[in-house]
Amino acid sequence: MKYSFFPGCSLERNAAAYLQSTLAIAKPLDLDFQEVEDWNCCGATEYISLNKTAAFALIARNLAQAAKADGLKEMAVPCSACYLNLRKVDKYLGEDARLYKNVSTALAAGGLSYQPGSVTARHLLDIVINDVGYSAIQAKVTKPLKGLRLAPYYGCFIVRPGFGEWDSQEYPTSLDRLLKVLGAEVIDFPMKAHCCGGHMTQVSEATGMEMIRRLIKGAVDYRADAIVTVCPMCQMNLDAFQPNMNRFFRTSYQMPILYFTQMMGIAFGMDAAALGFGSEFISARPVLAKIGVEAPPEQPAPKKSRRDDKSLPMPKMGEQ
Amino acid sequence: MTILTVGSSHAASPQAVSKPLTFLEEVEAATPGNSRLSMCIQCGTCGGSCPSAADMDHTPRQIFAMIRAGLRDEVLSSNTPWFCVSCYYCTVRCPQEIHITDIMYTLKRLSVQARKYDDSRAPDFSRQFITWVENYGRAYELGLMSLFILRHNPFGAIRMAPMGMGMVTKGRLDFTPKSIKGIDGLKAILAKAKELEVSNEV
Numbered sequence: 001m002k003y004s005f006f007p008g009c010s011l012e013r014n015a016a017a018y019l020q021s022t023l024a025i026a027k028p029l030d031l032d033f034q035e036v037e038d039w040n041c042c043g044a045t046e047y048i049s050l051n052k053t054a055a056f057a058l059i060a061r062n063l064a065q066a067a068k069a070d071g072l073k074e075m076a077v078p079c080s081a082c083y084l085n086l087r088k089v090d091k092y093l094g095e096d097a098r099l100y101k102n103v104s105t106a107l108a109a110g111g112l113s114y115q116p117g118s119v120t121a122r123h124l125l126d127i128v129i130n131d132v133g134y135s136a137i138q139a140k141v142t143k144p145l146k147g148l149r150l151a152p153y154y155g156c157f158i159v160r161p162g163f164g165e166w167d168s169q170e171y172p173t174s175l176d177r178l179l180k181v182l183g184a185e186v187i188d189f190p191m192k193a194h195c196c197g198g199h200m201t202q203v204s205e206a207t208g209m210e211m212i213r214r215l216i217k218g219a220v221d222y223r224a225d226a227i228v229t230v231c232p233m234c235q236m237n238l239d240a241f242q243p244n245m246n247r248f249f250r251t252s253y254q255m256p257i258l259y260f261t262q263m264m265g266i267a268f269g270m271d272a273a274a275l276g277f278g279s280e281f282i283s284a285r286p287v288l289a290k291i292g293v294e295a296p297p298e299q300p301a302p303k304k305s306r307r308d309d310k311s312l313p314m315p316k317m318g319e320q
Numbered sequence: 321m322t323i324l325t326v327g328s329s330h331a332a333s334p335q336a337v338s339k340p341l342t343f344l345e346e347v348e349a350a351t352p353g354n355s356r357l358s359m360c361i362q363c364g365t366c367g368g369s370c371p372s373a374a375d376m377d378h379t380p381r382q383i384f385a386m387i388r389a390g391l392r393d394e395v396l397s398s399n400t401p402w403f404c405v406s407c408y409y410c411t412v413r414c415p416q417e418i419h420i421t422d423i424m425y426t427l428k429r430l431s432v433q434a435r436k437y438d439d440s441r442a443p444d445f446s447r448q449f450i451t452w453v454e455n456y457g458r459a460y461e462l463g464l465m466s467l468f469i470l471r472h473n474p475f476g477a478i479r480m481a482p483m484g485m486g487m488v489t490k491g492r493l494d495f496t497p498k499s500i501k502g503i504d505g506l507k508a509i510l511a512k513a514k515e516l517e518v519s520n521e522v
Contacts, residue, residue, distance in 0.1 A: 013494045046446040047453065157408075194407075240492075
């Protein structure tokens with residue numbers, strides 16, 4: 001099965017583990033991805049906050065670039081924010097004649113054009129579940145994730161806005177079923193479709209930290225070994241900001257946040273290092289150890305040059 | 321006071337409207353598609369579904385009542401749209417199928433244009449994010465985070481430092497922004513779009 005492929009800025013670097021594991025599982029599942037030529041950033045949730053026409057034109061450029069690939073109507077998108085933006089723009093360009101006229105004029109200034117409906121953005125999870133299918137996935141499982149308790153986490157963008165429905169907006173279950181097929185024990189995670197807070201960690205720390213805390217605590221209460229995510233923004237918020245959140249609330253949670261593609265790769269018997277393990281802040285080592293998978297060698301921790309407490313630096317007596 | 325009429329005014333071309341738009345009409349016209357804002361029945365499902373409503377000056381329901389009442393300044397200086405995390409819970413639960421998240425984006429844009437919201441953090445974050453996109457075609461996390469933190473929270477930089485260092489040692493940050501090949505074409509597209517946004521503004 002061949003698709004055009006829109007990786008998005010996060011997967012280039014910050015979420016390289018997601019890209020690496022996506023490409024690793026694509027091969028055995030017979031998924032052929034052709035990257036969209038010279039794609040640009042989707043503007044996340046930021047551009048639309050400042051300029052409507054420019055935000056739509058920015059995303060429409062990607063659709064126009066993807067439409068150039070002959071015979072490939074469907075585009076696989078692993079990032080939930082890119083997925084939402086691409087679908088949303090395609091839908092509104094078809095509905096809002098004035099907006100379409102303006103966006104077309106803008107695209108023409110860059111020598112491009114786009115007809116709404118020519119490209120269908122689909123989230124990678126949707127493709128894995130509905131095009132590949134659970135039974136084909138089950139057939140590839142050589143190392144079942146037996147004994148792992150996993151929290152499936154969907155976030156907001158892939159299930160909610162009704163720009164393309166393939167799972168429940170309130171109580172999605174597709175990822176739950178996928179993880180069960182991989183042999184894991186799946187908790188009935190009550191926070192599975194709640195928001196990770198997006199950019200709030202930067203804009204209002206207290207709001208952002210509280211939204212992260214709810215999700216981590218929810219998974220800890222259910223004794224999950226890890227949260228499994230489908231979005232680079234969710235992964236970054238829950239993983240990279242988890243130590244900050246622990247400091248903020250004086251908690252000590254250690255909840256690994258992993259991509260569903262990484263869990264698929266492990267269940268297919270692939271090497272953990274080839275799936276991008278090791279780049280997470282909260283180490284996945286205990287998770288892998290529980291199912292007898294060797295983790296890639298630990299990277300040296302950065303040298304601690306500063307004490308954690310907030311008191312003024314004072315001379316100290318020897319601590320013998 | 322506006323008399324609420326069923327249906328949206330956004331379809332009418334702005335030039336054809338002789339009397340000045342009410343604030344409700346202005347918000348509807350600036351929102352893509354048919355926002356259905358005038359259909360609000362004030363049930364409060366939106367605020368009850370919102371994960372960040374506790375931090376908002378006004379719940380979405382209150383904001384919609386204020387829009388109808390024409391309280392333009394109060395609405396555009398409220399922190400409510402800036403605390404919208406864009407999770408779409410309200411949008412999918414709204415019994416009137418109002419595009420609430422899209423309306424929050426509209427209010428952000430109008431409040432930036434009117435310079436009404438006095439906390440500059442959220443608008444600045446958006447502005448700095450898109451500056452990289454406009455110049456390179458790609459987002460650039462290191463540049464965004466370092467500039468943003470230095471400007472708005474220099475003391476917090478110490479608290480953010482371990483996270484930043486972790487991003488570096490784990491190979492999760494680029495040290496230089498990447499540019500797309502067609503950056504000149506993209507710049508031309510965005511310049512034209514901005515020009516149209518201003519000339520068509522209603």
